[in-house]
Amino acid sequence: MERLVENLMYSLRWLLAPIYLGLSLAVMLLGVKFFQELFHAIPLIFTMPEVDLILLTLTLIDIALVGGLLVMVMLSGYENFVSTLDIDGGTEKLAWLGKIDSGGLKNKVAASIVAISSIHLLKVFMNADNVDVEKIKWYVIIHLTFVGSAFAMGYLDKLTRKKGDD
Numbered sequence: 001m002e003r004l005v006e007n008l009m010y011s012l013r014w015l016l017a018p019i020y021l022g023l024s025l026a027v028m029l030l031g032v033k034f035f036q037e038l039f040h041a042i043p044l045i046f047t048m049p050e051v052d053l054i055l056l057t058l059t060l061i062d063i064a065l066v067g068g069l070l071v072m073v074m075l076s077g078y079e080n081f082v083s084t085l086d087i088d089g090g091t092e093k094l095a096w097l098g099k100i101d102s103g104g105l106k107n108k109v110a111a112s113i114v115a116i117s118s119i120h121l122l123k124v125f126m127n128a129d130n131v132d133v134e135k136i137k138w139y140v141i142i143h144l145t146f147v148g149s150a151f152a153m154g155y156l157d158k159l160t161r162k163k164g165d166d
Helices: 002-044 050-081 102-126 133-165
Strands: none
Touching (some): 002 050, 050 102
């Protein structure tokens, strides 16, 4: 009976596969949004104020960072929790693929969230004249919470890895 339960639980990891596949749809949607933003700006480029161009650029960077985060979570999560990716020999394999464990993935996700939050905060500061001071304060507090959490997660990971080496 115990072996049956263990085999069943182990097989249930495949329920994550459609979730990781669904993340690829989110990447495609981000690609559509990226080009929508870009094509919307092209006719306005010569009349667009510099600040608006910088805000657009930050938006595009933000979309690219979120897309990269999704790809990293999708591929690393699949490989860590479902099955090893068996990529054809002729296909280029990402250098980090297969080298990120769940702890490393968690730290990379936290660092990506901090980077994305930084972009959002920079966009708020670029548009500070139109944003309420109270809102800016909360954006800063939330960003510092992300930074503190990422730092704490990295520090705890370092401590646990160090103990494992002893």
